[in-house]
Amino acid sequence: MFVDTHAHIQMPEFDADRDEALARAKAAGIGLMVTVGYHLEASRKAVETAQCYPQIYASVGVHPHDAKHYDDKAEETLRSLSKSQKVVAIGEAGLDFYRDRSPRTAQTEAFRRQIRLAKEFGLPLIVHDRDAHQETMRLLEEEQAEAVVLHCFSGDLALAEKAWARGYYTSIAGPVTYPKNEPLREVARKARLDRLVLETDCPYLPPQPVRGQRNEPGHLLHTAHEVARLLGMSLDELGRLTTENARRLFHLPSFE
Numbered sequence: 001m002f003v004d005t006h007a008h009i010q011m012p013e014f015d016a017d018r019d020e021a022l023a024r025a026k027a028a029g030i031g032l033m034v035t036v037g038y039h040l041e042a043s044r045k046a047v048e049t050a051q052c053y054p055q056i057y058a059s060v061g062v063h064p065h066d067a068k069h070y071d072d073k074a075e076e077t078l079r080s081l082s083k084s085q086k087v088v089a090i091g092e093a094g095l096d097f098y099r100d101r102s103p104r105t106a107q108t109e110a111f112r113r114q115i116r117l118a119k120e121f122g123l124p125l126i127v128h129d130r131d132a133h134q135e136t137m138r139l140l141e142e143e144q145a146e147a148v149v150l151h152c153f154s155g156d157l158a159l160a161e162k163a164w165a166r167g168y169y170t171s172i173a174g175p176v177t178y179p180k181n182e183p184l185r186e187v188a189r190k191a192r193l194d195r196l197v198l199e200t201d202c203p204y205l206p207p208q209p210v211r212g213q214r215n216e217p218g219h220l221l222h223t224a225h226e227v228a229r230l231l232g233m234s235l236d237e238l239g240r241l242t243t244e245n246a247r248r249l250f251h252l253p254s255f256e
Contacts, residue, residue, distance in 0.1 A: 091126025
C-alpha cells in the first residue's frame with residue numbers, strides 16, 4: 001500500500017533486528033522502501049542491503065555534514081555505486097546551515113556536483129535542506145536540476161508552492177504529527193497531490209505516537225494516517241496516490 005521513500009535501514013541501529021523490522025513494515029502495508037546513503041560507507045551499505053532484499057532500493061550520496069570530504073575520488077565511488085540496478089537516486093545531498101558541520105562553501109560545491117551526477121545518470125535527486133531554503137532552491141535552479149524530492153520537507157507553504165511549480169516532489173515525514181508543527185500540516189493540507197510522497201527518515205524522527213522510540217519503516221503508517229486526515233481522504237486512497245508518485249519518481253516496480 002505504501003512506499004517509504006527515505007529510510008536508513010542499512011544503519012547499525014537495525015543490525016540486531018533488521019529482518020524483524022522489515023517484517024513489521026510488511027505487516028503495516030509498506031511494500032517498498034528506498035534506503036538512503038549519507039556518506040560513502042553508508043552508500044555502500046545501502047546498496048549491499050538493497051541487494052539482499054527485493055523490496056529495498058538504494059540511493060547513494062554525500063550529506064552536507066560530510067561535504068568537506070567530497071572530492072574527485074568520492075565522486076568516482078558514487079559513480080561506480082550508481083551503476084547498480086538497485087540504485088534509484090542520488091542523495092541525500094544538499095545544504096545544512098543549522099549544524100554547519102562542513103564549511104558552507106564545501107556544502108555548496110558538493111551539492112552542485114551531486115546535482116550534476118544525478119543528471120548524468122538520469123536519476124532523481126534526494127535533497128536535504130535545513131535552514132537553507134533559499135540557497136537550496138537557488139542552486140537547484142542554477143544547476144537546472146530535473147527530478148527532485150525535498151526530503152523531510154521543513155519549509156513553509158510558499159516554499160512548497162515554489163517547489164511544486166518547478167515539478168519537485170515534497171516528502172512528508174513524522175514531524176507532521178507533532179503537536180506544534182502546524183506549518184507542516186498546512187503544507188500537507190494544500191499539497192499538490194501528484195507531487196506528494198511519504199517517508200520515515202528512520203531511525204530518526206519517529207511520529208508522535210512512538211516518539212522517543214527508534215523509528216522504523218512500519219511507523220510510516222502513523223504519518224500516513226495524519227496526512228490522510230489532513231487531506232480528507234481514506235488511507236487506501238492516500239496509499240494509492242503516494243505509491244504511484246513514488247513509483248513515478250524513482251522508477252520503481254509495482255508490488256503485490
